[in-house]
Amino acid sequence: MLIKALMDKDRLTHEDGEPAANTESTVEFIAPATFAAVRVIDSAVSNLLIRAGADEFNVYNVQLAAHEICTNIVRHAYAGRDDGTIAVLLRISHTPRLVIQIELRDQGRPFDSQSAAVPDFDQPQEGGYGLFLARALLDELHYRCDERGNLWQLLKRL
Numbered sequence: 753m754l755i756k757a758l759m760d761k762d763r764l765t766h767e768d769g770e771p772a773a774n775t776e777s778t779v780e781f782i783a784p785a786t787f788a789a790v791r792v793i794d795s796a797v798s799n800l801l802i803r804a805g806a807d808e809f810n811v812y813n814v815q816l817a818a819h820e821i822c823t824n825i826v827r828h829a830y831a832g833r834d835d836g837t838i839a840v841l842l843r844i845s846h847t848p849r850l851v852i853q854i855e856l857r858d859q860g861r862p863f864d865s866q867s868a869a870v871p872d873f874d875q876p877q878e879g880g881y882g883l884f885l886a887r888a889l890l891d892e893l894h895y896r897c898d899e900r901g902n903l904w905q906l907l908k909r910l
Contacts, residue, residue: 776845777804785829785836785858790822793840801852804844810910817889818854820882821904829860829902836860850910859901 779800783789797818801811822838830836841855887893892907 776843778844779842780840782837782839785826785838785860786834787823787826789838790819790826793822793838794819796840796842797852797854800842800844804846804850804852806850806852806910810908813889814852814854814906814908817886817893817906817908818856820886821856821893821906824863824882825856825858825860825902825904829858829863831861833860852906852908852910854904854906856904856906857901862897862902863895865895 777800779796781796783792794815797815798811801814806814825838826836836858839855839857841853841857843853845851845853886906890906890908892905894905896903
């Protein structure tokens with residue numbers, strides 16, 4: 753697995769545990785588009801948020817939202833392919849509020865927004881909750897497809 757990580761700041765909190773104002777940290781890496789690699793992405797999101805002083809509730813929610821999008825990339829964008837990758841950019845900042853931005857880029861099949869209906873909670877179903885969950889857990893979720901592939905942008909203000 754090719755991983756390139758860049759840490760702009762070694763410490764995201766003061767020694768007393770309070771967030772350091774006007775700091776930013778960025779981590780970038782490329783992971784294979786596999787379910788095993790999704791767990792690595794999960795850990796990277798969680799670890800960055802923990803280092804920044806996020807509480808357990810928000811760490812879990814942001815990690816879950818990113819997990820759902822990554823799982824959809826593996827399952828749908830790269831369906832049947834084993835050569836795909838996910839380029840991950842994680843940026844966390846205190847300005848002074850804690851904000852995490854996540855960008856996930858892939859070169860799989862484009863996302864069809866027409867196929868992503870809101871789940872019918874009156875009818876049991878096995879799948880189809882991922883995008884709904886991500887939207888509910890984040891402040892912003894954007895998708896676009898361009899000449900470089902698919903780009904998912906996730907944003908959460910804590």
